Amino acid sequence: MNYEELEQLFYAGELDLCIREGEEYLLDHPQDTDVLFLMAIAHHDRAFEEGHEEAYAAIQQHVIPYLKRVLSYEPNNARVLYNILNYPLSNQFTLNQIGKDKKHLTESNKEEYLEYAERLKENPLNRVYGHDFQIKIYEVFQDEEFLLKSLEEAIEFFDVEFKDNRDLRDRNISICWIKKLYLLDRTGFISKEAQIELIDKGIYTFVSPHDNEYLDLAEIAFEGNSLDVSLKVLLKLLKGDNHSQEVVDAYVKWHNRFKEQIDLGYQNPNVFYFQLIIERNYSEALGIPEDFYYHHSLEIKNKFPNNYAAYHFAGTYLYEMGEFDEAYPILRTGVSIQADVTTWRRMVESQFLSNGLVEQELPQFSSLPRDIYNEGVNLDDFLKNMADDAIKEALRILDSKLYQQSYDAFRKYFEEFKYESDFYGDEHCWAMCCNNLSIVYTALGNYELAVEMAREGLNHSEFSELQHSLVDSLLKNKDYEGAQLALENYFSLYDEQTVSFYKHLQHRADWVSVNHKLGNSEDIVQEAQSLLFEIYEHYQDNPDISDYDFRDFEAAKNTVEEVLYHEHEGKPASQRRDYYQGISETYPDEANPQYNLMQVFNELEDFEQVNRAARLYLENKQSFLLNDFDKAKTVYMIVKSHYQIGQYREGAAFFSDYDTFCSEALEPTEYVLWLSYGIKLYDKLNDLAHVNSLVEKFENIYQNEDWSYDSLSEEVLLAKAHANYHQGYLKEAHKILDYVLSYQDHDSIAEHFKQTWKKPGLFSKLGF
Secondary structure, three states: OOHHHHHHHHHOOOHHHHHHHHHHHHHHOOOOHHHHHHHHHHHHHHHHOOOHHHHHHHHHHHHHHHHHHHHHHOOOOHHHHHHHHHHHHHHHHHHHHOOOOOOOOOOOOHHHHHHHHHHHHHOOOOHHHHHHHHHHHHHHOOOHHHHHHHHHHHHHHHHHHOOOOHHHHHHHHHHHHHHHHHHHHHHOOOOHHHHHHHHHHHOOOOOOOOHHHHHHHHHHHHHOOOHHHHHHHHHHHOOOOOOOHHHHHHHHHHHHHHHHHHHOOOOOHHHHHHHHHHHHHOHHHHOOOOOHHHHHHHHHHHHOOOOHHHHHHHHHHHHHOOOHHHHHHHHHHHHHHOOOHHHHHHHHHHHHHHHOOOOOOOOOOOOOHHHHHHHHHHHHHHHOOOOOHHHHHHHHHHHHHHHHHHHHHHHHHHHOOOOOOOOOOOHHHHHHHHHHHHHHHHHOOOHHHHHHHHHHHHOOOOOHHHHHHHHHHHHHOOOHHHHHHHHHHHHHHOOOOOOOHHHHHHHHHHHHHHHHHHOOOOOHHHHHHHHHHHHHHHHHHOOOOOHHHHHHHHHHHHHHHHHHHHHHOOOOHHHHHHHHHHHHHHOOOOOHHHHHHHHHHHHOOOHHHHHHHHHHHHHHOOHHHOOHHHHHHHHHHHHHHHHHOOOHHHHHHHHHHHHHHHHHHOOHHHHHHHHHHHHHHHHHOOOHHHHHHHHHHHHHHHHHHOOOOOHHHHHHHHHHHHHHHHOOOHHHHHHHHHHHHOOOOOOHHHHHHHHHOOOOOOOOOOOO
């Protein structure tokens, strides 16, 4: 049995067989370092399944001996050096945590393990691990002086090693820096004043996911009577997660401490921000009313009229209570004192909700890049609730500026090391900012910028949403070659198991569309139809798709339906009718076949079927996905078909129900066609009042648009003349006819009316 076969046994979980066969193999191949290493980890993994003490025994009896054998042949094998340090150190730490006094590292082998760490430090690719293990060894032996030296050496190394990578620099240095502070506080190697000075300077670049470390630093500073440094640490902690009960309890304790100091005259302006935010978020823990922070902020504002926190929290309270008229000027003053992005975003929303005005500009914020990004998300959520497209676009433009400033701030953060270090504002956060900016640019029609931002985001973090945004922006930019490459990359990384099923389905549809645009498919109709029927059948089996997923589902369906529409649109109407009727019979609940049938039957002038297909379309289409234009076009077809088949009352009733909607949804060129059928329907019903009203509206549009008299105008005037004649207003009817006849290319029916309308009612039932 060779190494590859042994490795297959290992990954299959056949550890006993792997060990047995491997040890037999080593009898004949004692210097096969790959198998020696495999035996070490196989022994560890088998024992680890039984518990930490069993792992201890295996490490002693098998793992370390096998790894030492490898090192006897390959002294600088980095993989082996890492594991000969990692296994015993990790196991010893765990055993100590559970109260088991068993040690791998002792005074007798201390130098040996330090030598392993030194070898790792000499390896350019493993120096970080070498420093880490050296520190852990000194921690095991509580060798304080050498530990301090190794921590300082590691900090210097990380500062150089990661000079171009802020995340790695800050995180690695912070791990050593906090250990150094704990050591100095524990040993007293330096004075308390010197410790506080270290905290004051180092907190700016310190990052940690462990809230208790910030609390410890604040306590060290407090013990040295440095409230300002404690406050600085706590304000940074506020930027973190802050959900544990330990942190809440600490905030209450610090709130009370600061209150005592404020009463004694402590006046750091930032202390009021801390007090107010704790009062706002933890009123129950403090035992105060929920609105206490509002009244407190008013007191501070009166006493310190230039204190930013007072305006921020007073305005925030009014904003959250819906008192936007009062909130706006207070928040605006807060922004003028300190350009904080959260204050500004609440000010923008308050201004709009108060007087309907949308802020046009934004200041250069002093906030962290992550905070600017988060407020972009909040503003994005706010604008999505806007019904007015003009308002939504104005807010979206403002949102794009906000995301752009966040992007620029992230660039300065990572490339120029600007801003205070932020554990949660990592490169993934920067990539999310790029993603949202790409989405906003796409919504604004700036597709090239959208593509650029999506690609920029992928330089910082790989996640599926960025791939979605990239594909979407490329397709909207009609860069089908680029979209093809983006989709190939997407499919190499994701499938329907690793991302949203419906988002993945949408990209499968995008792939069909790209193949159609580029002519890549040998049979695009078959390719598209196969996927479309798969989509239709999925809905039959899964009718309860959530509204959120249904949007992606519908987008996938529409994309494929559009491909098939373009492939069939040049065929005779009768062939298209038969094609879509066949689909509608197989999938009667689908909307798109009915939409196409409505139009085909209109070409064939089969207006009864137009009416039926149009109504089925409205019935089958999910209302929240029905856009105004498609709805208006469909109700127009229904009104037109009612007129054409002589169902005048039904048509007029439908017209009355939807006229207001169509006036808002349709462009003037389309709305006048809608009006013309309303006029003709009411003429047929002898309703002169409605005819006159609609004709006036029709003529006002022509006048406002500065359109010339045309055949549609003539048709409308003839209907008005006919309605007047039928009601006995012969003089008015002939006046209208004379106007129509003044045009040389008039309809012959006008002459017929002129000659025959001698007295009311003679041809009142004549159609035209």
